[in-house]
Amino acid sequence: MQFELTKEFxxxxxxxVDNKDANKVLEHVEGLHxxxxxxILDEQSTEEAKAFYFLLPDELGxxxxxxxxxxxxxxxxxxxxxxxxxxxxxxxxxxxxxxDLIGELSEEKQDEVISHIEDIEHASDIIDLLLYDEDxxxxxxxxxxxxxKIDWDVATCIKEIKAQSEEVxxxxxxxxxxxxxxxxxxxxLKKLLLASDNKKVKDVYNDEVVLVKVDAEGEEVAQRxxxxxxxxxxxxxxxxxxxxxxxxxxxxxxxxxxxxxDYQMASGISxxxxxxxxxxVLTRARLPWLLIGLFGGILGAQVIEAYxxxxxxHPEMAFFIPLIAAMAGNVGVQSSAIVVQGxxxxxxxxxxxxxxxxxxxxxxxxxxxxxxxxxxAYNYFFAGDLTLSIIVSTALVSVxxxxxxxxxxVPLVLDKYKIDPALATxxxxxxxxxxxxxxxxxxxxxxxxxx
Amino acid sequence: MQFELTKEFxxxxxxxVDNKDANKVLEHVEGLHxxxxxxILDEQSTEEAKAFYFLLPDELGxxxxxxxxxxxxxxxxxxxxxxxxxxxxxxxxxxxxxxDLIGELSEEKQDEVISHIEDIEHASDIIDLLLYDEDxxxxxxxxxxxxxKIDWDVATCIKEIKAQSEEVxxxxxxxxxxxxxxxxxxxxLKKLLLASDNKKVKDVYNDEVVLVKVDAEGEEVAQRxxxxxxxxxxxxxxxxxxxxxxxxxxxxxxxxxxxxxDYQMASGISxxxxxxxxxxVLTRARLPWLLIGLFGGILGAQVIEAYxxxxxxHPEMAFFIPLIAAMAGNVGVQSSAIVVQGxxxxxxxxxxxxxxxxxxxxxxxxxxxxxxxxxxAYNYFFAGDLTLSIIVSTALVSVxxxxxxxxxxVPLVLDKYKIDPALATxxxxxxxxxxxxxxxxxxxxxxxxxx
Numbered sequence: 001m002q003f004e005l006t007k008e009f010x011x012x013x014x015x016x017v018d019n020k021d022a023n024k025v026l027e028h029v030e031g032l033h034x035x036x037x038x039x040i041l042d043e044q045s046t047e048e049a050k051a052f053y054f055l056l057p058d059e060l061g062x063x064x065x066x067x068x069x070x071x072x073x074x075x076x077x078x079x080x081x082x083x084x085x086x087x088x089x090x091x092x093x094x095x096x097x098x099x100d101l102i103g104e105l106s107e108e109k110q111d112e113v114i115s116h117i118e119d120i121e122h123a124s125d126i127i128d129l130l131l132y133d134e135d136x137x138x139x140x141x142x143x144x145x146x147x148x149k150i151d152w153d154v155a156t157c158i159k160e161i162k163a164q165s166e167e168v169x170x171x172x173x174x175x176x177x178x179x180x181x182x183x184x185x186x187x188x189l190k191k192l193l194l195a196s197d198n199k200k201v202k203d204v205y206n207d208e209v210v211l212v213k214v215d216a217e218g219e220e221v222a223q224r225x226x227x228x229x230x231x232x233x234x235x236x237x238x239x240x241x242x243x244x245x246x247x248x249x250x251x252x253x254x255x256x257x258x259x260x261x262d263y264q265m266a267s268g269i270s271x272x273x274x275x276x277x278x279x280x281v282l283t284r285a286r287l288p289w290l291l292i293g294l295f296g297g298i299l300g301a302q303v304i305e306a307y308x309x310x311x312x313x314h315p316e317m318a319f320f321i322p323l324i325a326a327m328a329g330n331v332g333v334q335s336s337a338i339v340v341q342g343x344x345x346x347x348x349x350x351x352x353x354x355x356x357x358x359x360x361x362x363x364x365x366x367x368x369x370x371x372x373x374x375x376x377a378y379n380y381f382f383a384g385d386l387t388l389s390i391i392v393s394t395a396l397v398s399v400x401x402x403x404x405x406x407x408x409x410v411p412l413v414l415d416k417y418k419i420d421p422a423l424a425t426x427x428x429x430x431x432x433x434x435x436x437x438x439x440x441x442x443x444x445x446x447x448x449x450x451x
Numbered sequence: 452m453q454f455e456l457t458k459e460f461x462x463x464x465x466x467x468v469d470n471k472d473a474n475k476v477l478e479h480v481e482g483l484h485x486x487x488x489x490x491i492l493d494e495q496s497t498e499e500a501k502a503f504y505f506l507l508p509d510e511l512g513x514x515x516x517x518x519x520x521x522x523x524x525x526x527x528x529x530x531x532x533x534x535x536x537x538x539x540x541x542x543x544x545x546x547x548x549x550x551d552l553i554g555e556l557s558e559e560k561q562d563e564v565i566s567h568i569e570d571i572e573h574a575s576d577i578i579d580l581l582l583y584d585e586d587x588x589x590x591x592x593x594x595x596x597x598x599x600k601i602d603w604d605v606a607t608c609i610k611e612i613k614a615q616s617e618e619v620x621x622x623x624x625x626x627x628x629x630x631x632x633x634x635x636x637x638x639x640l641k642k643l644l645l646a647s648d649n650k651k652v653k654d655v656y657n658d659e660v661v662l663v664k665v666d667a668e669g670e671e672v673a674q675r676x677x678x679x680x681x682x683x684x685x686x687x688x689x690x691x692x693x694x695x696x697x698x699x700x701x702x703x704x705x706x707x708x709x710x711x712x713d714y715q716m717a718s719g720i721s722x723x724x725x726x727x728x729x730x731x732v733l734t735r736a737r738l739p740w741l742l743i744g745l746f747g748g749i750l751g752a753q754v755i756e757a758y759x760x761x762x763x764x765h766p767e768m769a770f771f772i773p774l775i776a777a778m779a780g781n782v783g784v785q786s787s788a789i790v791v792q793g794x795x796x797x798x799x800x801x802x803x804x805x806x807x808x809x810x811x812x813x814x815x816x817x818x819x820x821x822x823x824x825x826x827x828a829y830n831y832f833f834a835g836d837l838t839l840s841i842i843v844s845t846a847l848v849s850v851x852x853x854x855x856x857x858x859x860x861v862p863l864v865l866d867k868y869k870i871d872p873a874l875a876t877x878x879x880x881x882x883x884x885x886x887x888x889x890x891x892x893x894x895x896x897x898x899x900x901x902x
Binding site (some may be wrong): 033208227279291302324339351373431 | 491609641711719727731742747748752762773782784785787789799802810821882886
């Protein structure tokens with residue numbers, strides 16, 4: 001029942017497509033969902049994909065395109081004429097998907113495509129949506145929804161809903177508005193189904209409705225839908241008029257993208273890449289952070305160079321350079337990750353910044369005490385060098401405490417100034433902590449050996 | 452409209468609770484959702500929370516408990532008698548939430564609570580659900596659903612749905628079964644609402660339904676619902692009987708937990724912790740990975756010690772120890788992160804393992820070439836030391852290529868043997884790559900200086 005794509009499946013399909021045998025092709029993909037078709041298009045060459053696409057029913061093809069990765073879709077749409085995009089694709093999409101897809105085209109092609117949309121209302125809805133920033137409620141919403149007037153009775157509602165619902169593929173909630181289209185509340189299909197025909201909407205509707213303003217950030221929309229376990233959320237303008245609705249599937253995609261982005265930032269990847277992207281795309285996404293690391297490494301080299309004389313006399317100091325640098329990096333990443341995740345999930349609690357730093361100090365001291373004792377014991381018993389033991393463990397504790405506090409502080413400060421706190425994770429925090437940790441270690445060594 | 456919790460709000464509430472003034476308390480929290488109440492309970496002391504909880508309407512209180520963090524809820528439930536848990540909480544929860552909550556109690560208390568549930572059917576549904584592993588479809592599903600028989604007509608359906616729907620808070624889809632309860636398909640409320648009363652179910656239902664088996668992993672459920680943009684998915688047993696349904700809100704929570712877990716693993720945090728947890732909990736989650744790092748650091752120290760004589764003669768070799776170690780770590784984390792994310796999102800594509808490793812080799816070579824050239828130029832022009840320049844850049848390129856391939860291979864192998872590939876991210880991969888990179892660097896130096 002669950003479709004599993006194989007190389008064989010695609011090879012067989014390509015043969016059928018090459019033969020231009022539409023019936024056989026449709027038989028081959030029978031029962032597949034749009035998202036399965038997208039997986040196939042993704043694995044085909046652009047030529048094959050185009051030939052296959054033009055054999056599909058328009059609606060299935062359009063839905064499949066929406067499920068494609070943005071870069072694959074972009075490459076594909078370059079091959080399709082504006083007229084075909086308007087008539088085969090846009091006409092078969094909901095306004096939100098249509099606007100997203102048109103937004104990805106060049107300015108010139110956008111105008112061409114829009115001029116070819118036959119349904120004027122559909123076109124004007126799409127133009128409206130194109131005005132909103134992609135990552136706001138306006139950019140996420142669709143215009144398709146079912147609404148009823150607050151002074152109607154249930155029978156009128158059901159008649160009106162029948163008329164409206166042809167346009168709306170998935171209907172979860174019916175919105176209740178007044179004569180000026182101001183949102184008043186909602187009424188579930190279940191309630192309508194169970195209410196008697198002559199009841200008035202105003203007697204059965206629910207006036208408590210969680211909503212978002214059209215200019216709300218996508219993050220806020222996601223958090224609110226997640227918090228209140230909503231499947232759909234209405235979007236209103238400044239004066240409360242109902243503009244559209246956002247469904248959970250779009251928000252789940254948004255959430256996944258956001259958490260993927262945070263994860264990639266923490267791992268030193270600067271663009272949204274996938275294992276299946278080309279070596280060149282993968283390199284481009286990875287090189288920037290590695291350059292930061294290289295720069296940090298050069299700084300580290302200069303710090304050590306400053307203590308070259310000392311290392312000549314005490315080469316054993318060099319043994320623990322990687323340990324100190326690694327621990328500084330690890331602790332910093334841990335601390336910043338906890339803050340970044342807390343900010344993303346809105347779960348930082350009510351404690352002020354001072355209390356948070358104090359807690360990190362405590363965590364750093366406990367971790368430092370445990371690890372410092374262990375490394376002291378190792379050095380003392382295995383190397384039998386008391387001075388070195390003291391230097392390494394003192395430096396380790398200091399570095400851990402510093403890295404913990406620094407790792408907590410930086411993302412909090414970035415967030416305060418509206419900069420993405422995830423920037424503070426991964427290679428950046430590692431590099432800064434590495435260099436500072438090295439300096440601290442060598443300086444403590446210098447002080448100890450000088451006395 | 453959106454509730455923002457403040458310290459003041461809680462202080463005022465606590466005064467009202469202390470006065471045992473139920474009406475004033477309810478007035479203070481009027482219009483708040485269960486999840487807002489949960490936020491309040493989370494910020495109160497256990498004593499205050501308990502006093503506040505017993506002033507709330509049972510249903511609101513029960514729903515709020517479900518929204519609490521597991522550890523807070525556990526602490527809270529210890530203070531509540533088994534009888535109160537059964538009558539005030541379990542009776543007001545859906546079976547899936549009820550089973551989750553009971554599952555968190557001690558064996559002994561579980562039996563006590565279950566014996567106090569008055570509704571026998573509710574109790575037996577919960578006992579059924581307790582049998583399933585928490586992270587499977589069975590553990591995620593609820594027993595509450597609305598189903599109709601395939602040979603009924605629409606009018607009978609609507610009558611039956613009215614009767615069944617009292618139990619089911621959120622009704623998205625009506626399932627269609629045969630006389631043996633075998634799932635045949637589904638029918639949307641919209642379709643029922645629009646169909647005429649004398650139509651038969653078998654003429655209007657949809658026989659294509661994406662479903663999961665009861666023993667499917669939670670991950671599979673999440674991927675399927677996400678892939679097909681589902682709000683609810685039915686769960687069947689081995690012979691196709693309809694057992695329950697899973698709603699998107701539970702799956703969104705599950706997905707968030709999974710991606711949080713991966714993120715934490717990559718950041719070296721071994722338990723699910725939040726910034727608001729105690730310093731002790733935070734330490735416990737962080738120490739294990741730091742111990743691995745410490746162990747790696749000691750190994751690194753031994754590697755360097757083996758080359759002590761060489762560092763005494765060429766202390767400049769020590770300068771680039773942190774650079775080599777850091778770059779090995781960074782590249783390894785990048786590579787493993789891309790694989791882990793690809794596995795989590797099921798987006799690795801159809802390429803075999805050999806092709807993936809070859810691509811990593813390519814990425815490693817390009818990155819290595821760029822970074823190796825830069826560090827060569829730096830060393831040659833600023834330090835004027837040709838031998839060192841060659842050693843550092845050769846080592847850097849080798850280390851980057853090795854780390855890229857190793858970072859790709861390890862999570863793929865772990866996944867093959869059904870071990871969580873996220874284990875291969877963060878401090879583990881960093882530590883292994885650090886130590887190996889050091890060895891490579893010093894060994895190349897040894898060879899160069901020996902010739």
